[in-house]
Amino acid sequence: GAGVSQTPSNKVTEKGKYVELRCDPISGHTALYWYRQSLGQGPEFLIYFQGTGAADDSGLPNDRFFAVRPEGSVSTLKIQRTERGDSAVYLCASSLAGGPSDTQYFGPGTRLTVL
């Protein structure tokens, strides 16, 4: 079956602009996660959705970052007034959740470059 998909694969924007990054999870997965990965580092947690609601948004760095999942499937990560420090690979993952084996499966990521 299809894995996690993310669009666009690459996004170049200018400082101060608004961007949206999309994630389409594995069909049937109720949990969805966003992570951010800087060069040479491991992924850092941003936010976790269970269904339509954000169950844990403790990783969002500030109020310029916002994410939604209105129908409990596709999610959009929104970044306002982008800064050069926002440049990174944004990874999305999904899992079945609710059981002992909460394996998170990752998408290919969106590489965001803020000029």
Next chain:
Amino acid sequence: EDQVTQSPEALRLQEGESSSLNCSYTVSGLRGLFWYRQDPGKGPEFLFTLYSAGEEKEKERLKATLTKKESFLHITAPKPEDSATYLCAVQDTGRRALTFGSGTRLQVQP
């Protein structure tokens, strides 16, 4: 606060030369420890989940082990296609978020 430290940062092996990667962790309560493989320009690919000290899992040339403070990823007779970054992550009880280490970049030369 959960912490994960991986060593070495980089490792270069000759084909067939076995070795181990280390993942040291601190967590208030361990729900699971995860190993992922990441190729350049791609997302992390799931390898193993370990839940309790003493547990071991194997897949082809890879074997993961777990103690109360660290996990090892043993690579037996590696091949060039095993070259990748290997990431370790922990999941705390009561949270779904994964805390990752910085990874070990493995290069296997023919």
